[in-house]
Every structure is written in C-alpha cells, then in structure tokens.
Amino acid sequence: MLVQDMEQIFQDKIDREIKIEPKDWMPEAYRKTNLRQISQHAHSEVVGMLPEGNWISRAPSLKRKAILLAKIQDEGGHGLYLYSAAETLGFSRDEMINDLLSGKAKYSSIFNYPSLSWADMGAVGWLVDGAAILNQVMLCRTSYGPYARAMVRICKEESFHQRQGFDALLVLSRGSKEQKAMCQDAINRWWWPSLMMFGPKDSESTNSDQSMKWKIKRKTNDELRQQFVDMIAEQIKTLGMVLPDPALKWNEARKHYDFGAINWEEFWNVVKGNGPCNKQRLAARNKAHDEGDWVREAAKQYAEKKRNRAKEQAA
Amino acid sequence: MHSSLIDYTIHLADSTHILSQRNSEWCGHGPILEQDIAITNISLDLLGQSRNFYQYAASLMNNDTNEDQLAYMRSEREYKNLLLTEQPNTDWAHTVLRQYFFSQFQFLLFEQLQNHNDPQLAAIAAKSLKETTYHLRWSGEWVIRLGDGSEESHQRMIVAMDALWAYTGEMFIATPYELISGIDFKALNENWLAKLQLLLAEARIPIPENTYFQTGGKTGTHTEHLGFMLTELQYMQRTYPNCEW
Ligand SMILES: [Fe+2]
Numbered sequence: 325m326l327v328q329d330m331e332q333i334f335q336d337k338i339d340r341e342i343k344i345e346p347k348d349w350m351p352e353a354y355r356k357t358n359l360r361q362i363s364q365h366a367h368s369e370v371v372g373m374l375p376e377g378n379w380i381s382r383a384p385s386l387k388r389k390a391i392l393l394a395k396i397q398d399e400g401g402h403g404l405y406l407y408s409a410a411e412t413l414g415f416s417r418d419e420m421i422n423d424l425l426s427g428k429a430k431y432s433s434i435f436n437y438p439s440l441s442w443a444d445m446g447a448v449g450w451l452v453d454g455a456a457i458l459n460q461v462m463l464c465r466t467s468y469g470p471y472a473r474a475m476v477r478i479c480k481e482e483s484f485h486q487r488q489g490f491d492a493l494l495v496l497s498r499g500s501k502e503q504k505a506m507c508q509d510a511i512n513r514w515w516w517p518s519l520m521m522f523g524p525k526d527s528e529s530t531n532s533d534q535s536m537k538w539k540i541k542r543k544t545n546d547e548l549r550q551q552f553v554d555m556i557a558e559q560i561k562t563l564g565m566v567l568p569d570p571a572l573k574w575n576e577a578r579k580h581y582d583f584g585a586i587n588w589e590e591f592w593n594v595v596k597g598n599g600p601c602n603k604q605r606l607a608a609r610n611k612a613h614d615e616g617d618w619v620r621e622a623a624k625q626y627a628e629k630k631r632n633r634a635k636e637q638a639a
Numbered sequence: 640m641h642s643s644l645i646d647y648t649i650h651l652a653d654s655t656h657i658l659s660q661r662n663s664e665w666c667g668h669g670p671i672l673e674q675d676i677a678i679t680n681i682s683l684d685l686l687g688q689s690r691n692f693y694q695y696a697a698s699l700m701n702n703d704t705n706e707d708q709l710a711y712m713r714s715e716r717e718y719k720n721l722l723l724t725e726q727p728n729t730d731w732a733h734t735v736l737r738q739y740f741f742s743q744f745q746f747l748l749f750e751q752l753q754n755h756n757d758p759q760l761a762a763i764a765a766k767s768l769k770e771t772t773y774h775l776r777w778s779g780e781w782v783i784r785l786g787d788g789s790e791e792s793h794q795r796m797i798v799a800m801d802a803l804w805a806y807t808g809e810m811f812i813a814t815p816y817e818l819i820s821g822i823d824f825k826a827l828n829e830n831w832l833a834k835l836q837l838l839l840a841e842a843r844i845p846i847p848e849n850t851y852f853q854t855g856g857k858t859g860t861h862t863e864h865l866g867f868m869l870t871e872l873q874y875m876q877r878t879y880p881n882c883e884w
C-alpha cells in the first residue's frame with residue numbers, strides 16, 4: 325500500500341474518533357510527537373514530586389502530612405502509568421530517564437519554581453494541579469489509545485488534589501494574620517507561572533495545527549488558558565484573596581475574564597534552563613539516580629542468581 | 640495504671656511517627672520509582688498508625704490535648720520512640736534493615752496486642768497488623784536481595800548491620816510503663832531472634848556478636864539525631880502556635 329493511502333486510512337480513523345493503538349500504522353511524526361509529549365508528561369509527574377517533597381518533613385499537622393504524602397505518592401504513580409504508555413511507542417523507560425537526566429528531555433517548567441512556604445502546598449494543589457487538570461481532561465479524549473486511558477485514571481486523582489489544595493488554602497484564608505499573608509503570598513508567586521503552564525500563545529505555537537488535526541490536542545493553548553482564568557477568578561472569591569493581576573476583569577461581551585500580559589521572556593528563560601530551580605531539580609534527580617545505581621544493580625544480580633538456582637534445581 | 644497506659648500508648652505513637660518521618664525523606668529520591676512509591680506508602684501507613692495511637696493517648700488524657708499537640712509540642716526529652724527509629728537513612732541498606740528490624744518486632748507485638756484487655760489498643764493493633772505484614776514482607780525481601788545480591792550490596796548490608804544492631808535490644812527491654820502492658824517481652828525477643836536468624840541465613844549476613852545494647856529512647860534519652868528531626872518536624876507549630884492547618 326502507498327504511504328499516502330496509509331495516511332488516508334489513519335486520518336480517516338482519527339476523524340471517526342477511533343483510537344490509534346500501538347500496533348496500528350501511524351505517521352512517524354505522530355509517533356514522535358506522542359512520544360515526546362507523553363514522556364515529558366511522565367517526567368513532569370516525577371520532577372513535580374520535588375517541590376512538594378520539600379515540605380513533607382515540615383508539614384504543620386499530622387493530617388496535612390498524610391494528605392501531602394499521599395498526593396506526592398499519587399504523582400509517582402502517574403509517572404509510572406505514563407512511562408508505560410510512552411513505552412508502547414518503542415522507547416524504553418531507561419532511555420527516557422537518561423534523556424531527562426542529561427537535560428535533553430523537558431518537563432513542565434512550573435516545577436522549576438521554589439516552594440517557599442507551607443501555603444505553597446495549597447497553591448500548587450489548587451493552581452498547578454488545577455491547570456494540569458484542564459489539559460488532562462482534554463487528553464482523556466486524545467487520539468492515542470494508551471495515553472487517553474492513562475489520563476482517565478489520572479484525572480480522577482488530580483481533581484482530588486486540586487480540591488485538597490484549595491481546602492488547605494481555605495483554612496489559611498480563615499486563619500491568623502500570618503496565615504492569611506502566607507496564603508496571599510503563595511498565590512502571588514504561583515499565579516503567573518500557572519498561566520504559563522499552557523504553553524506559548526497560539527500565534528507562536530509551532531506544532532499546534534498538526535496536533536489539532538491529529539486530535540492529539542483538542543483545544544488550543546489559549547483556549548485552555550482562558551478556561552483556567554475563568555475558573556480560578558471565580559474560585560478565588562471563596563478564599564477572599566486576590567489574583568496579582570490589576571487587568572483581571574470580567575468582560576461581559578466576551579463572557580470571559582480579560583487578563584494582563586504574561587511575561588514571555590521569563591517563560592522562555594525558564595524553558596531554557598534559567599529558572600530559579602532548574603539546576604537543583606535536575607541535580608536532585610541525578611543524585612537519586614546515581615545513589616540508586618548500586619541498589620538496582622544488586623536487585624538485577626539477585627534476580628539472576630535466583631533464576632540460575634531455579635534452573636539448577638530443575639536440571 | 641492509667642499513666643502507664645498513656646505513656647505506653649505515646650511510646651507506640653512516637654516510634655511509628657518518627658520512623659514514618661525518616662522513611663518519608665525518601666519520597667521523591669528513591670532508587671527507582673516503584674520503590675520510591677513503596678517506601679512512601681510504608682511511611683504513610685506508619686503515620687496512620689501513629690495518629691491512631693496519638694488520638695487514643697489524647698483521649699486518655701482527657702484535657703484538651705490532641706494528636707498535633709502531642710506530636711508537635713513535646714520536646715525530645717519527652718519523646719519515647721525507640722532509638723532505632725530515629726537512626727538516619729544513610730543508604731537503602733540501612734533503611735530496609737531498620738524497617739525489617741522494626742516490622743518484625745511490630746508484627747510479633749501486634750499479634751499479642753490485638754488480644755490485649757484494653758479494647759482500643761487491641762483494635763489499633765488488629766487494624767495495623769495487615770499493613771505490618773506487608774512492611775515485613777517488603778523489607779525482608781530487600782534484606783535478602785541486598786545481602787545476597789552484589790558484592791557491594793552485601794558489604795553495605797554488613798555496614799548497616801554494624802550500625803543498627805546496637806539499637807535492636809531496646810525493643811525487648813521493658814520500661815516500667817511497659818510492665819503493665821501484659822506483653823511477654825521474653826517471648827517477643829526469642830521469636831524475633833528466631834525469625835531474624837532464618838532471614839539472615841538466607842541473606843548471608845552474620846549476626847554481630849556484640850550484645851551490649853543502647854537504650855534510653857523509650858524514657859526520653861535519645862541519640863543526637865532526634866533533636867534535628869524534631870526541629871524540622873515541629874517548625875510550623877512552634878513558629879505559629881495555636882493555629883489551625
Ligand atoms: Fe499527577
């Protein structure tokens with residue numbers, strides 16, 4: 325069959341909302357885009373464990389510590405499902421992890437910001453998981469089957485994380501003067517980076533059109549960002565806090581909130597490695613990996629020994 | 640009788656809490672993602688157990704204390720955890736061996752404690768036993784895997800054994816407040832040793848000959864590590880007292 329025909333059949337399936345499965349024929353660019361996106365997503369889950377892990381030992385109550393630990397553990401689980409989904413595209417988890425550790429692969433830039441107070445745990449849950457959910461709800465209907473299915477499992481947990489984050493902030497917002505200040509400060513620091521999570525403006529996003537045609541994405545960056553602003557601008561009213569954007573205002577004609585300009589220079593710099601914690605995050609992942617080397621090696625050797633002993637016994 | 644029961648319950652709470660805190664240091668830094676999740680899970684289980692014990696102790700004290708007051712507002716001289724539980728993670732070998740020592744002890748203890756005449760302690764022990772069974776299997780498998788794995792892992796297990804062995808004896812030396820618990824410490828010790836010997840034979844690790852054990856944790860005399868742990872752990876409650884979180 326001609327490649328054009330294959331592409332025709334492929335696009336036809338996508339148009340009819342039939343999921344693409346690992347053994348199906350797919351254009352090389354489709355495979356690569358999915359692999360890049362799913363592995364980046366997996367890396368984000370794992371690197372995302374670090375800023376929140378920063379507060380486990382100092383969590384202010386036993387209940388909050390339990391919630392935080394369970395949340396971070398969930399993120400590790402998300403990493404596992406996503407690495408498995410990415411592996412169906414013919415690249416091993418070890419190779420993906422090597423790309424992360426060498427700095428070749430990217431992860432969500434949001435995790436290159438520091439978590440500086442307890443309130444950050446609430447703000448991250450509410451804003452960062454909140455932004456992630458909008459993207460992930462869309463991805464539950466993405467065209468690549470294994471990715472879509474992983475997202476369905478993950479989304480349930482993410483919405484729980486967002487609610488818990490909001491709940492942690494709600495307690496602070498009703499607390500002492502210091503707690504209120506802590507809450508507002510965390511929102512001030514995490515708001516703009518959360519907006520950047522949706523990626524560059526549609527007018528500057530390079531592979532957006534193809535991704536939409538292949539239904540890898542179903543909404544553009546700007547559509548998702550607007551959806552997020554509309555959601556948070558309403559939710560913050562319950563907290564009695566403010567978003568750090570004087571231009572934020574309901575636009576009756578558009579039926580959306582208008583909002584101020586994003587600092588894209590900062591965005592691109594964080595992507596390039598100049599964020600406040602890029603080096604620390606990568607160093608922490610490398611340290612864990614290097615220090616775990618002998619453990620993985622021992623496990624491998626032990627498994628081999630066990631296999632050989634079983635063989636000897638059978639002989 | 641009453642104050643001994645409170646002390647004993649707080650001791651059980653502190654040991655599980657402090658070990659949970661130690662294990663949680665691995666979260667996000669484990670040697671491989673599956674094991675990062677596993678050790679975090681154990682940390683969570685132990686935290687859950689400690690909350691049950693703290694809440695029970697608080698109810699026995701019937702003033703207006705609560706689990707957080709007990710966990711966050713007592714000093715290191717008031718903490719009654721086993722010295723073993725506050726020992727640093729150092730490496731994966733220390734971590735899994737510490738966990739095995741503790742889980743094997745906890746398993747045998749909870750087997751007895753689930754029939755205790757105090758219904759609340761009995762209920763917590765019975766409820767925790769399932770988790771402990773999993774911790775025991777997980778840590779036991781790792782002790783064997785590392786002991787009988789590579790040359791390096793074997794060496795590291797020997798080092799870990801040397802560092803931690805002196806803290807195992809304390810588990811079986813009853814303090815005055817434990818005497819009322821009705822726990823048969825002698826049987827506990829014998830059964831623990833018997834299980835340990837079987838496991839270590841498979842892991843090819845010798846039991847150290849030293850039988851001089853460090854004690855004091857259960858009565859508030861700790862190693863130098865605990866003070867730093869509590870400094871971090873209690874930072875928020877000490878800095879912002881009387882707040883809800
Ligand atoms: Fe996640």
Ligand SMILES: [Fe+2]
Pocket residue numbers: 399453481482485
């Ligand atoms: Fe999440």
